[in-house]
Amino acid sequence: MSDLFRETAAGRITRFISRRKLLPYPEELPGFQFQYPTVQSSDKVIPEIEKGSPDAADIPDLEKSTPKRDSSSVTTDPATPKDEFVLVDWYSADDPANPQNWSTKKKVFVAFEICLYTFTIYIGSAIYAPSIEGVMKEFGVSEIVASLGLALYVISYGLGALLWSPLSEIPVLGRNSIYIVTFFIFVILLIPTALVQNIGGLLVLRFLLGWFGSPCLATGAAGFSDMFTFLKLPYCLAFWAASGTMAPAMGPIVAGFSVPVKGWRWSLW
Incomplete structure (x- = not known):
């Protein structure tokens, strides 16, 4: 319940008086390490067509020119100045700071x-x-x-x-x-x-x-x-x-x- 109290008027006053020493956010705790953003690969592996298929000869073999990739999370490098846009988002889909991931009781x-x-x-x-x-x-x-x-x-x-x-x-x-x-x-x-x-x-x-x-x-x-x-x-x-x-x-x-x-x-x- 500390995170809920932290967002109230009393909680914000407490944080201001204590100079953020009381009711800190996770990012303000000692030893916190910022995580690199992760992206989900959208590449899909094209299934191989059976040799006996009548259309197999008409379809080019894309697997020879494109390496296979899985759908696991891939760590990306931090945004550099040459990037045109920098998207600030949650650390992951299950980030507890995201209101969409709050418990049902807290949401209600x-x-x-x-x-x-x-x-x-x-x-x-x-x-x-x-x-x-x-x-x-x-x-x-x-x-x-x-x-x-x-x-x-x-x-x-x-x-x-x-x-x-x-x-x-x-x-x-x-x-x-x-x-x-x-x-x-x-x-x-x-x-x-x-x-x-x-x-x-x-x-x-x-x-x-x-x-x-x-x-x-x-x-x-x-x-x-x-x-x-x-x-x-x-x-x-x-x-x-x-x-x-x-x-x-x-x-x-x-x-x-x-x-x-x-x-x-x-x-x-």
Whole structure:
């Protein structure tokens, strides 16, 4: 479980404070030797044709000009500057660092986190709906202005995906860093949103909440494709889509029973 904890926010902070001495990656351990990449030979041996075959005379003997090769792994030399492209890949097909090779339990746990994360962000849109009447009374604005708190949230997590999705493909950032940083900012912004004393500040904060909550929409499906094969990916996407569609439907139910009693700010917490 150390590799799973290492990728969490607490694990990354621990690595930063300890200067990578705690929770190291395999490449950071003493004595680790980098492996040369291996390639699978795609050459196939052409079977010999029986002498009695009527077509044997018409087929040239390719085996005399081409040596036989097996399909075993062949160690290749490191890429040299003269190579036009250098392909960076896993050490082998069964590299444990490859998310495709994670255990089923680990894959399911990470997939559940992504679905829960998506549900949390999406429920934040419709959970504001029961508070619209309270916003109208407290700030003296029309229903259209008060409804902007819902509209701006939805617009911003659609626009934010245009930024976070390309950034997640940069190796130095990856998906986890964006998830952790943006969700941390999202949680912090909930505090001033629930305490704001003017309509302008409320609308701006609602927009920022949607913006920093959008990575689940931007890279959620990509995270599943990193872990699961194409045969299992549709099942994961179905659960992920269900998390995103059920959340707005449940938002008014969650806040509808409490806002009349606790006030409109309760739904923003």
